Amino acid sequence: MIRFEQVSVTYDGASGPAVAGVDLTVPEGELCLVVGPSGTGKSTLLGAVSGLVPHFTGGVLTGRVTVAGHDTRTHRPRELAHVVGTVGQDPLAHFVTDTVEDELAYGMESIGLAPDVMRRRVEETLDLLGLADLRDRPIGTLSGGQQQRVAIGSVLTVHPRVLVLDEPTSALDPAAAEEVLAVLQRLVHDLGTTVLMAEHRLERVVQYADQVVLLPGGGAAPVSGPPAEVMALSPVRPPVVALGRLAGWSPLPLSVRDARRAAAPLRERLAGRTPPAPPKPATGEPVAAVSGLTVRRGRVEALRAVDLAVRPGETVALMGRNGAGKSTLLSTLAGMRAPTSGSVRVGGLEPSRARPAELIRRVGLVPQDPRDLLYADTVAAECATADADARATPGTCRALVGELLPGVADGTHPRDLSEGQRLALALAVVLTARPPLILLDEPTRGLDYAAKARLAAHLRALAADGHAVVLATHDVELAAELAHRVVVLADGDLVADGPTAEVVVSSPAFAPQVAKVLGPLPWLTVGQVGAALAGTA
Known part of the structure; x- marks a missing residue:
């Protein structure tokens, strides 16, 4: 054909x-x-x-x-x-x-x-x-x-x-x-x-x-x-294949069902062990606090009476079906949308009333479509503008691009980048100002596994440095890898808020592949399993 x-x-x-x-x-x-x-x-x-x-x-x-x-x-x-x-x-x-x-x-x-x-x-x-x-x-x-x-x-x-x-x-x-x-x-x-x-x-x-x-x-x-x-x-390769390669299974499984059939010996090796607990974020004053937040869009209540606090060093994954209100919550935290009722505070400011010059150093949003942030004709020009807007040392944004997007030339036009590459460039633009609160809307859309791993490592380093990260995502593997907490929204209501391992494992829709293969054992990622097996060896 x-x-x-x-x-x-x-x-x-x-x-x-x-x-x-x-x-x-x-x-x-x-x-x-x-x-x-x-x-x-x-x-x-x-x-x-x-x-x-x-x-x-x-x-x-x-x-x-x-x-x-x-x-x-x-x-x-x-x-x-x-x-x-x-x-x-x-x-x-x-x-x-x-x-x-x-x-x-x-x-x-x-x-x-x-x-x-x-x-x-x-x-x-x-x-x-x-x-x-x-x-x-x-x-x-x-x-x-x-x-x-x-x-x-x-x-x-x-x-x-x-x-x-x-x-x-x-x-x-x-x-x-x-x-x-x-x-x-x-x-x-x-x-x-x-x-x-x-x-x-x-x-x-x-x-x-x-x-x-x-x-x-x-x-x-x-x-x-x-x-x-x-x-x-x-x-x-997907996690289930990576797990099969790690465990030496042949043939390699392509589905959770195939992997579960081969996983009994691996479960026995991991029995009695638990993954290391993720580092706890700081317990100081919240970087962002939302209380009784209701946002109406036309006749639709996109959010209803939502309460949420995000502290320094904490990574929170917002999950839920399409249309649940995740993007609305992020845009409200970024000051792009005013609350209908309730209160929103970010770094002591009310975002929807703050001046952009003040807000850019407190919160940064990477939207679903990175083209919304990219206006220049070249990667170098985007980076120079980002440095100027953030009052950062010249070259700061370009260094971030080099980490997130290796091999891209300065003269490349953003429209000539792939979807994932444009996302990485937009993320570098936002991170140049190093805002205490970083918001990402579907950050892994268009990213391959290597790019996703680089993104996760960079966000993990930012959290370790005290930045709060809130990401709206359908990527259950990213949430398992990165998030301290998972918040689930449904039709504008907050229906779950708790540690990642508790929330995602209890939900068949949001459980990562490793959790489905090795359940009821508490493992979420291939990295956790690999570290445990290396320790055993």
Whole structure:
């Protein structure tokens, strides 16, 4: 169905190809997962299937890409629309209409299908994706998982034979991600749709893949094959695979179920031991305190009577399904939104009434879309502006970029960075001022495991230095690795607040993979298990 024949893509002005030497075949009715570190060309590979590369992005494509017999060099994206459906990382950027039913019909209108055909296909897609009850809903009122299903449905109504997805679960809570992956399983198994997907959250998707393509970067040739074989070589791997490699299991498990079947000897080795307790944060005055906070957005109460205190050196993970109020709480702490009732204090200030020049040295927010913070034409210019705004020593921001984003040149335009690289740059901009309170909204979206580990190490060092960190995240593995406390929000209410090990293990939705494999033992991360085994040895 999809064939790459010695494909390389080089963009204008680039020092080398974005991808090189890709020789790959994806049969009909298979789910092919594209993995690799950030910036190794995964989005370029996907774009070459839809024809967006090079017709829209520019650059030079050598070799040959064919989809259902169509050569993408001689067929523009519009000519491939009936064969390839593409859904990007952000479903909201995909929508052009206001309601679910209109969005499902839009693609068919664009290619001139008859009204009776359109009506039939809309109904079929509503049933296939479980959207019938939402047909008249405004898209802006849907949850993240519902929006992702609508985005997929809007391309399915054209009946493409290939579906290309760029990080379809990166912004979704665990339950919503399962919804989307269940839909993809139905498409592959029942309809014979070929799915090509890039995803960093491998713990969610690798067990569903028929084939994995690894883009290792650094000029190395891509590697493709069965998931377990590629994971044995891959520098990026989910916790369950890392645990299997640590314990010497063969074949490597790809799912929690497979790992539990092999884990009995490991549980025996760990019995009677407990992971070391995380360092306790300071007990001084809170850096931020919220009391009885209610925030209304239109007719919706986004937060209701929330009480929360965050102390120096403490890392708090805000969790909950899409739309629970996590981003609203962060934006209120950052002064971007005024409370409807209740009080918010950050560093002795009321954030919504403080002057920006005062607030920047007390609280820093990295939003979900890092482009909201990036305005300059180069990485160097962004860093110089951040140093000036924070009154920091020149070079401070650039040093942070070097830690979080090694290898990126000063002259690189932020728009030419991958999603994960832009996030790292935005984080460096915010951290330049070293505010006592650091807020992050989905900080691991678009990050590979190595970048996530660098981020976690940097945030851990900031907490050890007395900074308070509050992060809204769907990444249960990050919360297990980093957070002292987990706060769970549901429909604007605070429903849980306690030590990470207690909160995440008690919730099937928020438990990390290691906890599911080794439960009821109290282990949360591969690092904890590795340290215990090394001590035993």
